[in-house]
Amino acid sequence: MLWNACDLGSWALTIDGADVVINLAGRSVNCRYNAANRREIKNSRTISTGLIGQAIAQAAHPPSVWLNASTATIYRHALDQPMDETTGVLGGDESDVPSKWHFSVDVATSWERALFAADTPRTRRLALRSAMIMSPDPGGIFDTLLRLVRFGLGGAAASGQQLVSWIHDVDFIRAVDFLISHEELSGPINVASPSPVPNRHFMRCLRQAWCTQYVGIPASKWMLEIGAMVVRTEPELILKSRYVIPRRLLNSGFEFHFPNWRAASKDLVERWRQLQGDSA
Helix, strand or coil, rough: CCCCCCCHHHHHHHHHCEEEEEEECCCCCCCCCHHHHHHHHHHHHHHHHHHHHHHHCCCCCCCCEEEEECCCCCCCCCCCCCCCCCCCCCCCCCCCCCHHHHHHHHHHHHHHHHHHHHHCCCEEEEEEEEEHHHHHHCCCCHHHHHHHHHCCCCEEEECCCCEEEEEEEEHHHHHHHHHHHHHCCCCEEECCCCCCEEEHHHHHHHHHCCCCCCCCCCCCCHHHHHHHHHCCCCCHHHHCCEEEEHHHHHCCCCCCCCCCHHHHHHHHHHHHHHHHHHHC
């Protein structure tokens, strides 16, 4: 059943008696952060989450578990230490990053407040602090990064030292199933590979997965700033260091099928090529 993510409607009836609710709603952040886009990005997350909370609160038979999207961007820009659910430091107060980056943290914290403010005492709630989900499907972040490689632009971004947190789409789906079945888990959960890598290494692995002899042109910070303006996105998506570790998943016994980026990138490139062949 369709919903507009803006108000309660007949869709809310489907929640009454459901076993699980998974909310991934939210406007894409792959855009310029002007005033209108900022409103849409934030409202699409907080309002939709609040509405689901209302629907669960009024259900006679509420779901046993509610998984709501969040983001690993909630943590500060970090090169010095990994960010897990216990010791990780939320962002927003850094003095050494562009002020525009604080918007993403505000969205993330507001999103989670909407989730945990809901009056759902019979429903276990989890905030999925997901890293970039790598899938070969058209239009996704992997497709975008691979396009850079294919056009010879897949070199290191700026210093190349910023950490990239990511998760293979197969492991993301498996983690969701794992969280549903493990009733002892609630609250924030980092959904990311246990092996974040520097941007320089990340892009090198992707180039080698595409073609072992492929060389990518690096991009300086000012080049990224100009490029982001041209393609109507924000350089933060590339420049922020996301050093995220899935401590709670690991401690609960979750095993990743793709824990390292080299193997994951090879699998994703192969699947991307298969999709291109199928659509040709």
